[in-house]
Every structure is written in C-alpha cells, then in structure tokens.
Amino acid sequence: xxxxxxxxxxxxxxxxxxxxxxxxxxxxxxxxxxxxxxxxxxxxxxxxxxxxxxxxxxxxxxxxxxxxxxxxxxxxxxxxxxxxxxxxxxxxxxxxxxxxxxxxxxxxxxxxxxxxxxxxxxxxxxxxxxxxxxxxxxxxxxxxxxxxxxxxxxxxxxxxxxxxxxxxxxxxxxxxxxxxxxxxxxxxxxxxxxxxxxxxxxxxxxxxxxxxxxxxxxxxxxxxxxxx
Amino acid sequence: xxxxxxxxxxxxxxxxxxxxxxxxxxxxxxxxxxxxxxxxxxxxxxxxxxxxxxxxxxxxxxxxxxxxxxxxxxxxxxxxxxxxxxxxxxxxxxxxxxxxxxxxxxxxxxxxxxxxxxxxxxxxxxxxxxxxxxxxxxxxxxxxxxxxxxxxxxxxxxxxxxxxxxxxxxxxxxxxxxxxxxxxxxxxxxxxxxxxxxxxxxxxxxxxxxxxxxxxxxxxxxxxxxxxxxxxxxxxxxxxxxxxxxxxxxxxxxxxxxxxxxxxxxxxxxxxxxxxxxxxxxxxxxxxxxxxxxxxxxxxxxxxxxxxxxxxxxxxxxxxxxxxxxxxxxxxxxxxxxxxxxxxxxxxxxxxxxxxxxxxxxxxxxxxxxxxxxxxxxxxxxxxxxxxxxxxxxxxxxxxxxxxxxxxxxx
Numbered sequence: 001x002x003x004x005x006x007x008x009x010x011x012x013x014x015x016x017x018x019x020x021x022x023x024x025x026x027x028x029x030x031x032x033x034x035x036x037x038x039x040x041x042x043x044x045x046x047x048x049x050x051x052x053x054x055x056x057x058x059x060x061x062x063x064x065x066x067x068x069x070x071x072x073x074x075x076x077x078x079x080x081x082x083x084x085x086x087x088x089x090x091x092x093x094x095x096x097x098x099x100x101x102x103x104x105x106x107x108x109x110x111x112x113x114x115x116x117x118x119x120x121x122x123x124x125x126x127x128x129x130x131x132x133x134x135x136x137x138x139x140x141x142x143x144x145x146x147x148x149x150x151x152x153x154x155x156x157x158x159x160x161x162x163x164x165x166x167x168x169x170x171x172x173x174x175x176x177x178x179x180x181x182x183x184x185x186x187x188x189x190x191x192x193x194x195x196x197x198x199x200x201x202x203x204x205x206x207x208x209x210x211x212x213x214x215x216x217x218x219x220x221x222x223x224x225x226x227x228x
Numbered sequence: 229x230x231x232x233x234x235x236x237x238x239x240x241x242x243x244x245x246x247x248x249x250x251x252x253x254x255x256x257x258x259x260x261x262x263x264x265x266x267x268x269x270x271x272x273x274x275x276x277x278x279x280x281x282x283x284x285x286x287x288x289x290x291x292x293x294x295x296x297x298x299x300x301x302x303x304x305x306x307x308x309x310x311x312x313x314x315x316x317x318x319x320x321x322x323x324x325x326x327x328x329x330x331x332x333x334x335x336x337x338x339x340x341x342x343x344x345x346x347x348x349x350x351x352x353x354x355x356x357x358x359x360x361x362x363x364x365x366x367x368x369x370x371x372x373x374x375x376x377x378x379x380x381x382x383x384x385x386x387x388x389x390x391x392x393x394x395x396x397x398x399x400x401x402x403x404x405x406x407x408x409x410x411x412x413x414x415x416x417x418x419x420x421x422x423x424x425x426x427x428x429x430x431x432x433x434x435x436x437x438x439x440x441x442x443x444x445x446x447x448x449x450x451x452x453x454x455x456x457x458x459x460x461x462x463x464x465x466x467x468x469x470x471x472x473x474x475x476x477x478x479x480x481x482x483x484x485x486x487x488x489x490x491x492x493x494x495x496x497x498x499x500x501x502x503x504x505x506x507x508x509x510x511x512x513x514x515x516x517x518x519x520x521x522x523x524x525x526x527x528x529x530x531x532x533x534x535x536x537x538x539x540x541x542x543x544x545x546x547x548x549x550x551x552x553x554x555x556x557x558x559x560x561x562x563x564x565x566x567x568x569x570x571x572x573x574x575x576x577x578x579x580x581x582x583x584x585x586x587x588x589x590x591x592x593x594x595x596x597x598x599x600x601x602x603x604x605x606x607x608x609x610x611x612x613x614x615x616x617x618x619x620x621x622x623x624x625x626x627x628x629x630x631x632x633x634x635x636x637x638x639x
Contacts, residue, residue, distance in 0.1 A: 053634045058547060079551040086549020093637060097544040099237075101244040111548040113233035159548070171637065 366452020
C-alpha cells in the first residue's frame with residue numbers, strides 16, 4: 001500500500017539575525033506520511049524546535065517551501081494560516097499552556113468553538129470523549145490551573161485532538177513529566193496514529209521516547225543528518 | 229448555531245478579574261458622569277443667561293442707523309483732487325418709513341414668532357427734586373409682553389392695566405426705590421425734547437439686571453409718540469423674535485438684504501456676553517474632555533495589563549487557530565463591555581448630580597441652579613464614552629494581535 005504524503009518540506013532554510021546572523025536551518029527537505037509517528041531529535045541549538053515552528057505555520061519567515069495535505073503553505077496570509085492551524089494541526093507543548101481561568105472542558109472545547117463547525121452540545125460531547133480517551137474525564141469541570149502537571153498535559157493533548165486534526169505537533173511533550181505520565185502520553189500517541197490515523201510530529205530530548213516512534217529525524221547544526 | 233467563542237473568552241477574562249474590571253469601568257463612570265454634568269451646567273447656564281437677556285432684548289432689532297454726510301464730489305480715483313469735508317451725522321429723522329409694510333412683511337416670514345414696533349424715548353423720571361435719567365419703551369404692551377414676558381418679572385401691578393390707562397407706565401424696581409414711588413403713585417417724566425407728562429405707575433418689574441431696573445420703563449406707543457412730538461407713524465425700532473434664537477445672525481443677514489435699515493441680531497448687540505459664553509464653553513469643554521481622557525487611560529492601562537499577563541494565553545490561542553483579528557476582537561470586546569458598564573453608570577451619576585445641583589437654592593429671579601436634563605448631552609456623553617473606551621482598548625489590542633507566539637513558546 002502506497003503511503004500518502006501529508007506534510008512535505010522543500011529546502012527549508014532559516015536565518016536568525018540576533019545577536020549575529022546565523023543559519024539555524026539549512027536545506028532541510030523531508031516528507032511525513034499519513035498516520036506516522038515521527039520524532040525529531042538533536043542537541044540544543046540543532047534547529048529542531050525552529051523546524052517544528054516552521055512546520056506549525058506559525059513561523060513564516062523562512063526560505064524554501066512547505067506543503068501540508070498537498071496545499072502550499074508558504075506565502076499564505078496569516079488569517080488563512082490561522083484557519084489551517086485551527087483545522088489541521090493540533091499542538092502539545094512542553095509547558096501545558098492551558099487557559100487558567102477556564103475549566104478543562106472549556107479548554108478542550110475552545111479550538112472547536114473557534115472552528116464553529118458543530119453545535120456547542122456536540123462539541124461538549126466530543127470534548128468529554130477526548131478527555132475520557134486520556135483518562136481525565138473526572139477532572140473535566142475543574143479549573144485548568146488546579147490540575148497536576150501530568151493531568152494538564154493530558155488536557156492539552158485532548159485539546160489538540162478536538163478538531164480531529166490530520167497532524168499533531170508536539171514540542172517536548174514529555175519534557176516536564178515523570179516516567180509514568182510519559183508512558184501514558186507515549187501510549188496515547190501510538191493509539192492516535194494507529195487507531196485514528198493521525199500523524200504525530202514530536203520534538204524531543206528523550207531518546208527512549210524517540211526510540212518508541214515510527215521514525216526519527218535527527219538534526220545537527222540546522223542540517224538533516226539522519227532520517228530513518 | 230454560530231457560537232461566539234471570542235465573546236466567551238472576553239467575558240471570562242472580565243469575570244475572573246472583577247476588581248480590575250470594576251475599577252476601569254468606574255474610571256469611565258466618573259469621566260462620563262462629570263463630562264455630562266459639566267456640559268449640562270454650561271448649557272443650563274447659557275440658556276439661563278440667554279433667557280435673562282431675552283427678557284430685555286429681542287432676537288433682532290431693525291432701526292434707522294446713523295448715516296454720515298458724504299462729499300458732493302466723490303473722489304473717484306486716489307490721484308484726483310480731494311475735497312475735504314467734515315462728515316456729520318446726516319439723519320433727518322430716526323423714524324422708519326412705512327413701518328406697517330415692514331411689519332406685515334416680517335410677519336409673513338418663516339420662523340418669525342413675534343414682531344412689535346417700538347419707540348425709544350430718552351427721558352428723566354422726576355419725583356420732587358430727585359431725577360433719574362432713563363429710557364422708556366413705547367410699545368403695544370401685549371406684543372411686548374409676548375416677546376419679553378414682562379408679566380413674569382412684575383413685582384406689583386399688571387401689564388394689562390396699561391391697555392386701559394393711556395398714561396400708565398411700568399417702571400423698574402430701581403427707579404421705584406430711588407424715587408420712593410409705589411404702585412398707582414404718579415410720576416413725572418420729561419422727554420429729551422422737553423415734553424413733560426404726568427404718568428401713573430401701573431406696575432413695577434424686576435429683571436436680573438439692576439441697571440435695567442434703574443433706567444427702563446414701558447409706556448404705551450401713542451404716549452411715546454406724544455413725548456417725541458411725533459405723529460402716530462413715528463417708530464424708531466421694530467423688534468423681532470424668531471423661533472430659534474441661535475439662527476438670528478443668519479436671519480439678520482437675510483433681512484438686511486431686503487431693507488435699507490440696519491438689522492442687528494442679539495449676538496452682535498451683546499458681543500461681550502457672547503465671548504463670555506464661548507470662553508465658558510471652551511473652558512468647561514476642555515476640562516471635561518481631559519477627565520474623559522484620564523478615564524480612557526484607565527481602560528488602556530487595564531487592557532494593557534491584561535495583555536501583558538495573558539501573553540501565554542494569546543500565544544496558545546494563536547497556535548490553536550485564532551487569527552490576529554480574533555485577538556483584537558477579544559480585547560475590543562473587553563474594553564467595550566467595560567465602556568458600556570462604565571458609561572451606563574456614568575449616565576446615572578450625571579443624572580444624580582444634575583438632580584442634586586438643580587435643587588440648590590441660589591436666590592435671584594431664577595431661585596434654583598439653572599441646570600436641567602439635556603437628552604442631547606446624555607446621548608453625546610454615551611457615544612463618546614463608548615467610542616473613547618473602544619479607542620483605548622484598540623491600541624493595546626493591536627499590540628496583542630502582533631504578538632509572535634513562537635517568541636513566547638521559546639522562552
């Protein structure tokens with residue numbers, strides 16, 4: 001069975017100008033296939049996070065081209081990019097970045113409310129499903145700031161899933177978690193890629209986490225040095 | 229069903245930060261409250277002073293202006309021989325010719341409310357050896373009453389008595405006091421051309437202007453013509469009241485084109501009080517605008533602080549698909565809500581202040597403070613309040629929209 005390309009980069013290059021001009025990414029080209037779980041590794045300063053932010057469409061200041069789901073992303077207007085992110089990309093960050101004043105349920109619902117495709121009742125139902133999937137349904141109506149780090153990270157993952165995005169991008173998703181929570185997250189990611197056909201791109205420092213993924217992309221000094 | 233998630237976020241921000249919300253709204257409340265109150269004060273006072281003015285003066289006055297004599301040989305070009313003359317006032321008479329036609333024409337005009345002829349007579353009021361110099365207005369008393377509302381200023385007597393008493397006179401309270409004259413007493417008057425008449429005091433009035441009270445009197449038109457030894461066609465002024473006194477300058481220009489006589493509007497006749505009025509408006513206007521600006525800074529501050537504290541939230545919202553426009557929308561909504569709450573209470577506060585101040589006794593003929601509810605000012609205040617808070621929220625909101633989420637996530 002031929003794999004479908006979901007994300008593709010062509011000769012991505014990126015400069016930083018502060019404090020001195022510095023090439024953070026150099027000629028990075030690769031493809032990511034549908035329902036793949038890939039990790040990006042590399043030492044600090046290797047450019048892996050920078051690359052992730054370019055893939056996420058939030059960083060638009062780069063050379064080369066980026067395609068997501070066959071659509072050329074490079075050069076799109078910021079409003080269009082926001083809509084693409086809303087629909088196609090889910091994010092999980094090292095620091096959980098939940099909206100502290102809202103309940104967990106609301107936090108999960110917000111991207112879907114923004115998309116406005118379903119009614120509030122439908123969205124709420126889906127949000128409960130996602131929270132259940134991550135085993136934190138019982139925390140749904142608590143305020144986000146009152147949860148433990150592991151729980152917050154799971155809420156963040158549930159939020160990333162709410163719009164059924166094709167791609168889930170993670171920046172050090174287990175960076176702040178103990179081994180128990182790390183294995184929960186890892187399990188969830190495998191489940192997502194296998195059962196729901198979602199593509200996962202995760203930046204990580206954690207070699208065990210990377211070993212558990214389908215494919216590892218390694219960067220060093222802004223260059224792609226390993227892609228298996 | 230399209231749910232507005234932006235409103236929900238804005239609303240949650242406000243609810244979870246009740247204290248700041250209330251303080252910012254309170255700033256607007258005070259700003260708008262004082263703004264409306266001060267402007268109402270000015271408008272009320274201006275109206276009061278105009279009303280006081282209109283008790284003695286018409287909106288427009290038509291009279292024969294003094295003309296200067298001209299040289300027999302006009303100097304056509306600068307280098308022609310100059311004929312030296314000594315210009316003198318060359319009026320044969322200060323009467324208006326064919327006043328009935330002018331009056332009839334005026335009455336036909338749109339916007340004219342009252343037209344009344346008048347003869348001004350300079351005279352002396354005498355009682356024994358005391359003598360006061362003053363001016364009597366010879367009028368049709370009912371017309372004059374319609375114009376100046378003389379009856380409302382009467383301390384004693386009735387303006388209607390003048391109708392039945394041909395030698396009746398209404399005098400200012402100052403004259404009455406100085407000459408020690410009471411109602412129905414006789415008073416001796418001498419006109420500027422030496423005609424002496426014995427008049428009967430049918431009324432004593434008191435205006436807000438003590439100078440007028442000390443000089444002015446009203447007599448019948450016919451009596452004034454007799455005092456000037458003139459026929460019944462002799463008239464010195466035609467007084468006109470129009471619907472909107474503020475239109476007087478426009479009206480006077482228009483009238484001036486159709487008559488050879490001088491047309492003077494009340495604004496031109498009272499330049500001093502007009503400039504006072506303008507000074508008041510500028511002064512109070514700038515003070516209240518300054519207060520409004522301070523309130524706007526309050527809103528600006530709160531929104532700015534919210535944004536500084538919510539950098540992470542903004543970054544995550546942007547990452548999950550909220551555009552710059554959505555971010556602006558959220559913070560504009562927050563300031564709009566604060567603005568609307570603040571403005572509503574500001575309107576209430578202004579109402580309270582106006583109600584309170586309008587009950588303060590100040591004496592004089594007005595008795596209570598001249599201030600009232602001006603719907604127009606409340607409307608302007610409400611619009612200004614909302615606009616200013618929107619503006620104050622917009623500036624930091626643009627900044628928030630420009631926040632680069634990557635910079636936040638990298639930290």
